[in-house]
Amino acid sequence: MSIPDTERQAAVGANGSDGADASIVVGNAALGTRTPQVAGGFPTLRLRRLRRSEGLRRMVRETSLNAADFIYPLFISEVVQEPTPIGSMPGQYQWPVSAIARQAEEIARLGIGAVLLFGIPAEKDEIGSSAWNEQGGVQQAIRAIKDAAPELVVVTDVCMCEYTSSGHCGLIRHGEVQNDETLELLAREALSHVASGADIVAPSDMMDGRVAALRVALDGQGFSDTPIMAYSAKFASAFYGPFREAAESTPQFGDRRAYQMDPANGREALREVELDIGEGADIVMVKPALPYLDVLARVRDRWGLPLAAYNVSGEYAMLKAAAANGWLDERRATLETLTGIKRAGADLIITYHAPDAARWLAEE
Ligand code: PBG
Numbered sequence: 001m002s003i004p005d006t007e008r009q010a011a012v013g014a015n016g017s018d019g020a021d022a023s024i025v026v027g028n029a030a031l032g033t034r035t036p037q038v039a040g041g042f043p044t045l046r047l048r049r050l051r052r053s054e055g056l057r058r059m060v061r062e063t064s065l066n067a068a069d070f071i072y073p074l075f076i077s078e079v080v081q082e083p084t085p086i087g088s089m090p091g092q093y094q095w096p097v098s099a100i101a102r103q104a105e106e107i108a109r110l111g112i113g114a115v116l117l118f119g120i121p122a123e124k125d126e127i128g129s130s131a132w133n134e135q136g137g138v139q140q141a142i143r144a145i146k147d148a149a150p151e152l153v154v155v156t157d158v159c160m161c162e163y164t165s166s167g168h169c170g171l172i173r174h175g176e177v178q179n180d181e182t183l184e185l186l187a188r189e190a191l192s193h194v195a196s197g198a199d200i201v202a203p204s205d206m207m208d209g210r211v212a213a214l215r216v217a218l219d220g221q222g223f224s225d226t227p228i229m230a231y232s233a234k235f236a237s238a239f240y241g242p243f244r245e246a247a248e249s250t251p252q253f254g255d256r257r258a259y260q261m262d263p264a265n266g267r268e269a270l271r272e273v274e275l276d277i278g279e280g281a282d283i284v285m286v287k288p289a290l291p292y293l294d295v296l297a298r299v300r301d302r303w304g305l306p307l308a309a310y311n312v313s314g315e316y317a318m319l320k321a322a323a324a325n326g327w328l329d330e331r332r333a334t335l336e337t338l339t340g341i342k343r344a345g346a347d348l349i350i351t352y353h354a355p356d357a358a359r360w361l362a363e364e
Contacts, residue, residue, distance in 0.1 A: 062343070063339055063343040064342075065335065065339055065342060065357065065361055066361070067110060067111035067112050067113070067357070067358035067362075068111060068112070069113060069342070069348050069349055070113055070114075070349055070350075070351055070354035070358060071114040071116050071153075071155060071308070071348055071350040071351070071354070072112050072114070072115050072116065072351070072354035073115070073116045073117075073118060073157075073350060073352060074095055074100070074115050074116070074117055074118070074141075075092070075093070075118050075119075075120060075247060076094075076096075076097060076100065076117055076118065076137040076138050076140075076141040077095060077096060078097075078119070078120060078121050078130075078136065078137040079094075079120060079122055080094050080095075080096050081096055082096060082099065083095055083096070083099050083103075086242070086245060086246040088241070088242035088245050088246075088313070089245075089246055089313055089316060089320070089352060090317075090324065091320070091356070092246065092316075092352055094120060095141075097137055097141050097144060100141045100144050100145060100148075101144045101145065101147065101148035101149075102148070104144070104148045104149040104152055105149050106355075107149070107152060107354075107355065108149035108151060108152040110354075110362070111358055111362070112152075112354050112358050113152075113153055113348075114152065114153035114154070114155050114199075114200075114348075115152060115153075115155065116155045116156070116157060116202065116350055117138050117141055117142065117154065117155070117157065117198075118138070118157050118162060118246075118247050119131070119136060119137045119138035119162055119163070120137065120162060120248050121133075121136060121137065121162065121163055124162075124163055124165045125163075125165055126164065126166070126171070127164070127185060128160040128162075128164040128171075128185060128189075129163070130163050131160060131163040131185065131188070131192070132188040132189050132191070133192070134192060134195075134196070136192075138196075139192060139193065139196040142156065142197045142198050143196055143197055146197045153200065154198050154199050154200070155199065155200040155201070155202050155229060156190075156198045156200075156201055156202065157202050157204050158186055158189050158190045158193065158201050158202060158204065158205070158214070159186075159189075159203065159205045160185055160186065160205060161205075161247075161249040161251070162247050162248065162249045163189075165252070166252050166253070167249055167252045168251050168252075169182070169204075169205040169206065169207070169256065169259060170182030170185070170186075170205060170207060170259075171185060175253075175254075176258065177207075177258065179207045179208055179209070182205065182207050182210075183207055183209060183210055183213040184213075186203060186205060186207065186210055186213065187214055187216075187217035188217075190214045191217055191218065191223075194218060194221075194223045194226050195221075198226075200226065200228070200282075200283070201214060201218075201226065201227075201228055201229070202228070202229040202230070202231060202285075203228070203230060203231060204231040204234060204287075205231075205259070206231070206234050206256075206259040206261070209279070210230075211230050211275075211276045211279035211281050212279035212280065214228055215228060227282035227283065228280065228282055228283070229281070229283035229284075229285060229308060230276040230281035230283070230284050230285060231285045231287055231310070232272045232275075232276040232281065232284040232285055232286070233261060233269035233272050233273055233284075233285070233286045233287070233292070233299070234260050234261060234285070235261045235262070235263045235269075235287065235288065235292060236256050236257045236260035236261060236263065237263065237287075237288050237291070237314070238314065239291070239312045239314030239315055240288075240314060241314050241317075242313035242314055242316070242317045243313035246313065263292075266295055266298065269286070269292075269295045269299075270295075270298060270299065270302065273299050273302075273303065282305070283307070283308055283348070284303070284305060284307055284308070285307070285308040285309065285310060285350075286299060286307070286308075286309050287309070287310035287350075288310060288311070288312040288314070288315060289312070289315065289346070289349070290311070290315050290337070290340075290341070293340065293341070293344040296341070296344040296346055297344045299345065300345025301345075306347045306348060307345055307346055307347050308346060308349070308350060309341045309344070309345075309346035309348070309350070310350040311337070311338070311349055311351040311352070311353070313352065315337075316351070316352040316353060319333055319337065319353075330356075331356075331360055334353050334356065334357055334360075335357060335360060335361075337353075338351065338353065338357055
């Protein structure tokens with residue numbers, strides 16, 4: 001359907017743009033039946049009215065970001081002597097325990113709600129025994145952070161992949177990750193984190209039954225008040241690439257598709273969430289965030305418990321790379337990305353952008 005020329009000219013004039021003759025009054029008559037003047041429709045209804053100024057836009061804004069909702073991942077290394085940059089994650093570092101207190105103070109000062117700790121051990125073995133070493137990097141870092149910034153919530157990632165010589169998230173037998181035997185290892189790891197002062201444990205291994213196993217283990221040792229944040233719907237994603245460089249946790253053979261979820265499965269993600277809630281998860285998570293915003297929205301619709309989204313390493317790397325090339329406005333693109341994750345339903349966002357985003361939000 002094309003608009004006849006005479007009407008098109010009249011309509012342009014009516015907008016009052018480019019100094020058109022104000023005496024040309026164009027009502028709906030000029031637009032004919034295409035834009036009927038009905039109550040509740042154009043021209044009485046104009047959604048642009050509430051977009052005219054920043055004050056109006058701010059008033060009707062549906063979603064707002066808050067540094068307190070951010071969880072900032074930190075890589076604690078037993079190997080490095082000083083903060084060591086991670087090539088594929090510009091601005092992120094592997095931290096020695098000695099540098100972590102100052103870093104924690106800075107994160108707390110920015111108003112960021114929590115940190116999520118990953119460990120890079122000096123020694124790896126078949127069962128990942130460094131994972132529950134009382135003097136391990138993560139265990140020492142927990143104590144240092146709780147000393148330096150007691151109000152900062154310390155979450156620990158509970159998984160075997162950084163600690164096993166295979167680089168897999170559990171114990172290997174006959175070339176396969178053993179589910180039930182791995183549960184015992186995860187429980188030992190989680191207990192050692194909590195004994196060191198961790199506020200929340202976050203199992204990311206995707207073994208069946210791990211939330212229940214951790215709950216039973218924690219309750220049995222007097223830690224019935226420690227919440228579990230479950231990586232419930234964790235997909236086997238290409239977007240973990242940079243993380244594996246950062247955490248030195250690339251599988252030595254095969255991949256993780258026999259335990260992490262198939263990216264094609266949304267309904268199965270809801271089953272994973274449902275099971276974790278049934279096993280006692282206090283917070284559930286969808287990971288990665290951007291290719292799975294639909295999953296996030298469906299979980300949000302169905303359950304009321306706190307929901308986290310993990311804006312993973314590859315998502316961070318893409319944005320940083322584009323920004324470094326001058327292809328994107330980093331600040332706007334980052335805040336838009338985080339807003340989108342929140343709008344889709346996340347209460348909490350695990351993100352490497354947390355310090356930058358917190359600084360930008362403080363300026364706004
Ligand atoms: C596993 C774990 C991974 C991430 C968080 N926990 C990697 C994996 O499953 O291979 C990825 C996080 C990211 O990419 O930022 N312990």
